[in-house]
Amino acid sequence: MTCPFRDLWPLRGGGEITRLGDVDALDLARWQFAVTTLYHFIFVPITIGLSALVAVLQTVWLRTGKSEYLRATKFFGKLFLINFAMGVVTGIVQEFQFGMNWSNYSRFVGDIFGAPLAIEGLLAFFLESTFLGLWMFGWERLPRRVHLACIWLVAIGTQLSAYFILAANAWMQHPVGYRINAERGRAELTDFVAVLTNSTALVAYAHTFMACFVTAGAFMLAVAGWHLRRRNQPEVFRPALRLAGWVVLVAGLGVVVTGDLQARVMTDQQPMKMAAAEALYSTTDGASFSLFTVGSLDGHEELFSIRVPKLLSLMATTSPDGRVEGVDNLQAAYAAQLGPGDYRPLIPVTYWSFRLMIGFGVLAMLVAALTLWHARRERPRLARWVWPAAIWAVALPLLANSTGWIFTEMGRQPWTVFGVLKTADSVSPEVGVADVALSLGVFTVLYGILAVIELLLMVRYVRAGAPEEEQRPAEDGVDRPLAFAY
């Protein structure tokens, strides 16, 4: 019996084949985590930001009674729901994946890492999903203020969810409040408050919070821009555009400030990641920041580079002459401390993802500023490219989010838990390469198909525009045909 199928999915089980030629189950599991997580995080920031923006629109409607705001609420609410569905269904994969593909990681960290995940479900997911159901179906059934409270509770739920999951991730970046139990071969929680107030978690939450509003703001800006370009329903989309533009600018500023804080925390806790962000090989005082480099990044040779003097030291240490440690020096120090091994992340990936994150984010802010300025008084000659810029800028924060996560996760390599557990030691030992290849393939294909469908629906509903004027929904509780989403 030499049927390859038999070998890959052995009927008797055990001794799973985890490597086939150059393909390793570990690599595939990493790819799967990257694909599913980045995909999930397309929808998450839109959900987090847009739930709050829709809540704001509905609140303004209730306070002013202006029907434009009700129409905007319903219009953006519908787009929010289309997006939310994808966030929910791709979220379950994330929770299951730790056990499915990273069982050794789960065994090792479960005592610490499981708690925030469970609390996230209990505190946040129940809140979000239950009150979203009430909000969707409750337009004619709930008193107006109660109905408004529902969408605010959804928004609060998304924030709680973000905090707990980032606290869990922060523990991987900077483990605190634990001890190693050598006998059980695992990390054990000793101080839960320390895990929740981890400085890494606080700055990561602040940074992500702001980024979510940039993302949702850019989304709303693009949609409003699309309609204003066609002079469609300006009574609805002009206020929406103003709200969105200012949200992008203010939150964008927040991203910069919190990112700066984060860089300092990172330099302190994960110096290798900061060095890898700049591809700084030797420890340097007053290090410059390269905007763009052509050269052999791993070969230490630089062919061409545009540099801002002293900026890296300023970012990392707040002092223009501060010392930033280099990759080679850190590698030598880690090897001396932890034994032989390669402690460097993939430098080209960290270098470029760090720059692209910043670049995409700054570009999104510039487009928002330009659009706001242009919307005050349209200049016909500019309109031809300002509106398309506003529309296409929807992609910028999404790209910044993705590159940001690629940077922060790839920059931590070769560790899953920094300094404690390596990625290579985290994978499920008995899940074979064929199983992971299958799941990676199926997820990629299914996610791809769903992305196309989601995009088509979004475009369709954006084009349809806001609902026309209607009488205010009654509050009398009399039965009438229900206005349902399904």
Place this chain on the structure above:
Amino acid sequence: MELTTVWFGLIAILWCGYFLLEGFDFGVGVLLPVIGRTERQRRVLINTIGPVWDGNEVWLVVAGGATFAAFPEWYATLFSGFYLPLLLILLALIVRGVAFEYRGKVDSAAWRRRWDIGIFVGSAVPAFLWGVAFGNIVRGVRLDADHEYVGSFVDLLNPYALLGGITTLALFTLHGAVFLALKTDGEVRARAGALAVRLGLAALLVAGGFLSWTQWMRTDLTGAVLSAAAAASLAGGVGAAKLRREGWAFVGTAAAIVLATVALFATLFPEVLPSTVAAANSLTVHNASATPYTLKIMTWVAAFCTPVVLAYQGWTYWVFRRRLRVEDIPQAAAEPAGGQTEAAVRQPGL
């Protein structure tokens, strides 16, 4: 009581909640092509669970998270060991969730038909596979000394576990029929009620068989008593359905699902995943658990949060307690609810 026992109990409760709640919305999904003969009837069916299915699914997410936190070894072994069944469940839940949200978003019969298939398959597959998974948990699987699952996918498809799958599929489908009879009116209600009686007899047969086999395999007094109570509740529920006492029928099937789930957990205790290779390799509440410190924190969180969650989730069911009729579903075509169509003006809500 030891905290490990408390958490074993809490995880049992989470699975009970999940099967009780998502059980009927799986059932509604399975019955969509059977009971929903016209488009408006199908919309009635889907809308009975519209506001609640997502909240019901969170019970699964919390059960998974709680297992991770309270019994990391159990979570790690179970999820990596049952890799392919869980992959299928995930795919089904993804398709199903998207199908609910998207089927009404384009006004085309072909579009809706495709999503209806998604709802049916996405409901039937997990309804079946959860039974297979629990069958294997109770029966035990091949675990080595490191608590790694060393069996194969085919090992999981043994006759006992497959009967478990048929049992959950039958129970959830019945539960869905009973739920529809309770939540709708007119033709849909009559058809669901009649179907519940017929399904009830089949469910009684397979569930009786599965629970008896369980007790024959791993005799446990508490488990046996609970199994008998589950069977009695199921019979009572089916009887009530026959008498058109829809509320009591729902109480009956709900109690049967909860009691059967508790019976499985009681039979399992104190093991959480027995090994068929050697008893020493089995995972138990002791060798799979987190530290007492983590369990204590989690206990406080659960004690404070759970009553609040139950209160607001219960309130949702109260808000949407009214029976749905075909007349409640707007005749209007599916949206986009743009400014252009007249239909949209008559269809204000989201």
